[in-house]
Amino acid sequence: MDKVQLRRDNLRKWVATHGAPSGEKSYFSQLINGSASFGEKSARRLEREYKMGDMYLDSHDKKKIDDPSQTLSVKQKSDKENDELDDLIELAVLYRKAGNAARVRLMKYARALEGSAKRKSDDAE
Known part of the structure; x- marks a missing residue:
């Protein structure tokens, strides 16, 4: 079996156990x-x-592929992910307190950052 087919099979098994992430x-x-x-880049990014x-x-x-205890569920959050969630909550509170003009500027900035991050992610693959 070639490496790409092995990756496809292992990803299929992982998705059957953990589900596919909603965004992907x-x-x-x-x-x-x-x-x-x-x-290689795609495989390592997904694993990470x-x-x-x-x-x-x-x-x-x-055993490693079939045993769900060998990997973490998508739903399990790392400390970094929890910190990011705290930041998002703080951002939401600040957004609600802001006036309309500040909200518009904030959304423009966030969309620009999102586009920049997506381009970097696409370039990495």
Whole structure:
């Protein structure tokens, strides 16, 4: 079995156990069905972001792949994710306290940051 097919099979098993992340359901589907390239960068990013474990997608270890206790669920939050959630709550409170003009500026800035982050993510793959 080639490496790309192994990644597809392992991702399929992971999704069956953990579910596809809501923001990337389409991308996960494309990876699994072969309509998207499943290279090294993509595999490592998914392992890192979804806490699958190092080289999880390239693993031939059936126990590691089939045993959900070997990986963290998407729903489990790391300390970093909890900190980000705290920041989002603080931002929401500040947004609610702001006047209309400040809200418009804040949204423009947030959208610009989102676009910049997406471009960087696309460039990395």
